[in-house]
Amino acid sequence: MADGGLHGELFCDREMAALLADRAALQGMLDFEAALARAEAEAGVIPVAAADAIATQCRADFYDIAEIGRAATLAGNPAIPLVKALTQRVAAIDVEAARWVHYGATSQDVIDSGQAQQYRAAQDLILARSERLAHALAALAREHRRTPVIGRTFLQHAVPISFGLKAANWLGPIVSFHDDFMICGQSAHQLGGAAGSLAALGDRAEAVSEAFARVTASVGAVRVPWHTERRRPARIAAELGLLLGHLGKMAQDIALMAQTEIGELAEPDAPGKGGSSAMPHKRNPVLCTLILTAAKRAPGLVATMLAAMPQEHERAMGGWHAEWPTLRELFIIAGSALNQAVALIEGLQVFPEQMQYNLDLTNGLIMAERVSLALAATLGRGEAHHLLEQASRDCLASGRHLRDVLADHPQLAGRLSAEELDDLFDPTSYRGATDAIIDRILVLYEEERDYMSGNG
Structure with a gap:
């Protein structure tokens, strides 16, 4: 994934790939172990010197990912061989400190918390890209507020609308997504121990839980373990699925309007972009194609996340494991589709003369x-x-x-x-509530801008 391979960045861009790469996952798990040790030292459960020794060995560069992976195949998850490798490294510098590695925690704490750190970074990237897309769509809606275009129902000419209205309707769900995803898109660290009760920590369990929440405050932690209560990852998946569905709607609209016989829009032009191996004249809508590819993959992935929710008692048998590649894949395709949507809208070519020509096709x-x-x-x-x-x-x-x-x-x-x-017979005067609808969506966009810019 690092170099894109045979498919380049068609389905996954480098920036998102780096955030969700194995090395980042490994570092997330190690950051959990360091945070756990600091919290337990703060609560007086383990010596401060032990926490310091553990933290010095929590760097992903110290570990062989392939070796951990081979061991994970037998162990059932990567946390078990990682904890073993971490313990060995700590023992090499402080035998006493090694006995406190991973103290009172369980594999799911490590894996969920490590992934939460990755997903928090991925969420930030998704929000930044959706913000940029919203800005481009708002500009498009303003610029073409009064540009008439035929409205189409059942793929047939209906009545004239404003192209600015179509762009505003593309914008509205992006604004709503940004607002919703800032809240429900946040993953979180957790600490529950073997069966979600932190029993191994005895009467210091609550103190450790409080300290762990403070230590991990910058990346987010919840006080109630969610080992088999999986609304959080399911909601993230659902929001990403909704986003991808809407991006697919936008891409499909644009691709249809860019057909040779219609010619009202065109994707950004570049040498070699959208060509055909057989037909030199072709200019295929490749950005729309890739966005639609992601939109068509999303429902199955979201369905997997929902299907994984009924998890057995205090630790899942298969459902939890099914989430690992699924949510990661949703983030990857959502990030890629957003990247492509930004390029599409920022460089979209609009042809008002062709829009007018098509308005006149049916002789009034x-x-x-x-x-x-x-x-x-x-x-x-x-x-x-x-x-x-x-x-x-x-x-x-x-x-x-x-x-x-x-x-x-x-x-x-x-x-x-x-x-x-x-x-x-003047289509430009048949506007109804067009301006009011555009203005309402733009007001919502303006209200969200402060949050998009981090000022809310």
Whole structure:
């Protein structure tokens, strides 16, 4: 993963890969052991000198990851061989201190806490990227507030909308995700011991628990162990799944609008980007493709996290283990998809002239709803709708503009003045609550900006 391998950074970028690499996982587990020793020394359970000796050996560079991995295959998890290796290193410098390594803790404390440290760093990266994406989408919504584009339902022309409205609707869920993920996306260290009661620490258990929370405050710790209460990782997975689903929606919209026959948008251009091995003229939407790839992988991963929640008694048999690669994979694909979404939106090419061309394709039919509503004032809604259906069929059959068909219609001709028709067939004036909706989403974005910038 470090160098991307054959697939480069198609599915995992280097920055996120580094945060979730085995070395980072190992360092997270070692940081737990150092924090545990400091907390126990603070509570008077182990000598301060022992805690210092243990901390000096808690550097990932001291350990052979492959060797620990081979031992983990037999042991059932990597914490067991790691604790053994750590104990040996501490014994080499202080035999007395070695007896206090991992004192009162269990493998799950080590693994969950080490992963929590990794996920906290990954969460920060996800939030930074979602912030950048929100800024780009807000700028797009403002710039194209009044740019008309055809709205499409069931992939067919419906009525005109503003491209700024579409961009604002892309923005809203990103703002909500950022807000939600700042809270429920936080993983946490835990200390529960063999069965979640810290019984091995006797009457000093509560003191150690308090000290451990203080020692790990900068990376987050909870006082109640969550060995088999797995809402925390499941909620993180669900939020990442929701994010990926929305990014997929954005990518799919853009890819459809970038089709040759539509041509309203295009991905950022670069030499060699989106080419075809067979067709020199191709410009494939590769960013959209990769975002959609992540969105299609996410549901199965989220489902695995939910399926892993019913865990047996005080230690899971398989469910906990299933979480390890699954949540890591969700962070990886979410980080990659966000990176690609930022590149996509920041460099998105918008073609208002083509949007206008497509608005004109149906010879005014996209304004039939508006004309029908205007006529309803004198004809009644049902009759007006019926007559506009007839006129629309005549428009399609003849290839004439709907306005010309109306002028020749025996029951509709003359009912609307030329000035009224000019306004009715102007897509830029058919806005409804467009500005209010855009403004509401932008207000939410502005309110979140302080939190995005760390000022909230």
